[in-house]
Amino acid sequence: MVESTERFPALRVTLQDESEITASVASEFPVTIMLNNRELVTLLCSPSHLEYLAAGFLASEGFITARDDIRNISVDEKLGLVRVDARETGDPDDGQIFRRVITSGCGRGAYFYSAADTTGTRVDLPASISAEEVFTLAQRFQHNSELYPATHGVHSAALFEKQDVLVFSDDIGRHNAIDKVFGRCLLEGIPTEGRGVITTGRVTSEILHKVVKRGIPILISLSAPTNLGVRIADALGITLIASVRGRKMHVYTGDWRLESASGVPRSGL
Amino acid sequence: MVESTERFPALRVTLQDESEITASVASEFPVTIMLNNRELVTLLCSPSHLEYLAAGFLASEGFITARDDIRNISVDEKLGLVRVDARETGDPDDGQIFRRVITSGCGRGAYFYSAADTTGTRVDLPASISAEEVFTLAQRFQHNSELYPATHGVHSAALFEKQDVLVFSDDIGRHNAIDKVFGRCLLEGIPTEGRGVITTGRVTSEILHKVVKRGIPILISLSAPTNLGVRIADALGITLIASVRGRKMHVYTGDWRLESASGVPRSGL
Numbered sequence: 039m040v041e042s043t044e045r046f047p048a049l050r051v052t053l054q055d056e057s058e059i060t061a062s063v064a065s066e067f068p069v070t071i072m073l074n075n076r077e078l079v080t081l082l083c084s085p086s087h088l089e090y091l092a093a094g095f096l097a098s099e100g101f102i103t104a105r106d107d108i109r110n111i112s113v114d115e116k117l118g119l120v121r122v123d124a125r126e127t128g129d130p131d132d133g134q135i136f137r138r139v140i141t142s143g144c145g146r147g148a149y150f151y152s153a154a155d156t157t158g159t160r161v162d163l164p165a166s167i168s169a170e171e172v173f174t175l176a177q178r179f180q181h182n183s184e185l186y187p188a189t190h191g192v193h194s195a196a197l198f199e200k201q202d203v204l205v206f207s208d209d210i211g212r213h214n215a216i217d218k219v220f221g222r223c224l225l226e227g228i229p230t231e232g233r234g235v236i237t238t239g240r241v242t243s244e245i246l247h248k249v250v251k252r253g254i255p256i257l258i259s260l261s262a263p264t265n266l267g268v269r270i271a272d273a274l275g276i277t278l279i280a281s282v283r284g285r286k287m288h289v290y291t292g293d294w295r296l297e298s299a300s301g302v303p304r305s306g307l
Numbered sequence: 308m309v310e311s312t313e314r315f316p317a318l319r320v321t322l323q324d325e326s327e328i329t330a331s332v333a334s335e336f337p338v339t340i341m342l343n344n345r346e347l348v349t350l351l352c353s354p355s356h357l358e359y360l361a362a363g364f365l366a367s368e369g370f371i372t373a374r375d376d377i378r379n380i381s382v383d384e385k386l387g388l389v390r391v392d393a394r395e396t397g398d399p400d401d402g403q404i405f406r407r408v409i410t411s412g413c414g415r416g417a418y419f420y421s422a423a424d425t426t427g428t429r430v431d432l433p434a435s436i437s438a439e440e441v442f443t444l445a446q447r448f449q450h451n452s453e454l455y456p457a458t459h460g461v462h463s464a465a466l467f468e469k470q471d472v473l474v475f476s477d478d479i480g481r482h483n484a485i486d487k488v489f490g491r492c493l494l495e496g497i498p499t500e501g502r503g504v505i506t507t508g509r510v511t512s513e514i515l516h517k518v519v520k521r522g523i524p525i526l527i528s529l530s531a532p533t534n535l536g537v538r539i540a541d542a543l544g545i546t547l548i549a550s551v552r553g554r555k556m557h558v559y560t561g562d563w564r565l566e567s568a569s570g571v572p573r574s575g576l
Contacts, residue, residue, distance in 0.1 A: 064460035064479050084478040094490025098517045191333035191531035209353040210333050221363025248367045262460035
């Protein structure tokens with residue numbers, strides 16, 4: 039059985055000290071739903087109760103309406119596959135699902151299935167940041183949003199260098215916020231390579247997919263990562279700092295880019 | 308121009324008193340990206356800087372790689388349309404976007420474009436809850452998750468009746484958590500009609516899409532709604548209680564289902 043959490047070594051850093059901890063992070067698991075032998079959708083989810091997920095998804099999307107519509111559900115946890123044999127009732131919500139709609143929360147087409155998919159795209163750029171700079175940056179970053187204090191309903195993302203916010207955006211979708219930052223950089227010729235990205239959102243595989251394309255060596259999140267987020271950051275050589283709250287943070291990967299308070303250089307991982 | 312926030316009247320309720328307030332909520336806006344005259348994707352987003360969003364999305368998904376690839380971008384805010392004329396470079400990430408992948412945050416196929424799409428599916432079931440029950444429920448609900456305290460990286464959802472959690476689920480995706488609840492209800496024959504749903508996630512149009520299908524008259528969120536969330540709940544006759552924090556909450560729609568502390572019945576909206 040795939041576990042719902044995975045434990046990683048991390049560096050817990052405050053202004054005063056550092057300690058090595060073991061952090062539990064939520065597992066992110068791609069599951070493909072096959073309805074009557076056709077591939078319907080792949081969801082990134084927590085790897086538990088996949089039969090509930092499949093039944094609920096099919097009902098929510100209008101493929102089925104009642105218990106009796108389902109003839110059989112079989113879950114192959116190892117392959118991440120749920121096969122549903124069902125009597126399909128009615129229109130699956132006007133075929134909207136086939137319009138490749140991607141929504142606010144929110145879904146994006148491409149992601150890594152595993153760290154192994156990332157071969158050849160490492161971000162080996164030098165860059166460094168100190169704990170003090172991270173905390174100052176996080177504070178400035180949070181003060182940039184006009185929408186959040188008003189609505190408590192948006193995510194923010196920014197390109198940064200050291201403690202300075204360079205390009206800021208917010209959006210109801212955490213993916214959109216990052217795309218708006220990179221889109222502006224692209225259109226206005228603002229370089230991203232070697233610079234950092236900070237986000238309020240959780241760090242899932244899709245976020246890594248975006249930042250590696252822009253040559254971002256340092257990714258900071260005020261929220262938590264998933265296990266794929268950590269594994270992929272590690273495989274890509276990206277420094278992942280997450281769960282920045284107040285004057286506390288966890289460094290999950292690439293801690294050689296974090297300047298030591300004592301000034302003593304760290305060895306590479 | 309479409310505004311990034313919209314103001315709604317709401318009832319601010321504590322154990323001691325109620326007051327009518329005006330709440331700002333984030334706008335949720337469907338935007339379709341057309342690449343070289345073909346419809347590529349529809350994103351639910353905040354309605355600002357749509358040219359950045361389109362450019363960033365195309366770059367993140369591998370359709371373009373540099374500024375020069377874009378010949379023209381035109382934004383029609385009224386129609387929610389961004390037309391991009393571009394030289395397409397390389398494979399759009401192995402065509403993954405066309406595999407209808409839906410991800411952790413996260414996207415789901417179907418949603419309402421506006422309250423007008425919801426005709427005919429009102430939830431006119433009687434149901435009621437008191438402020439005290441909401442606060443007790445919210446507390447019990449939050450104590451149900453084993454994953455959240457460990458990881459800070461999951462959403463939770465539950466079917467409830469009054470202050471009792473009946474079916475609970477958590478998942479890295481807020482949509483998945485709700486689908487797992489409904490899927491279990493479907494497979495185990497647990498009735499949902501006339502019962503409530505509580506979620507840690509924001510209330511966007513897609514969440515309404517799910518709960519109305521199961522005949523849920525009361526939707527409670529510990530987070531904020533979007534403007535479409537409020538508008539659609541209103542059009543569907545669903546009682547939307549959101550931003551439940553400590554002993555404070557906002558009732559956005561259908562406040563006739565909230566039992567008055569004084570015992571005096573409320574009039575319908």
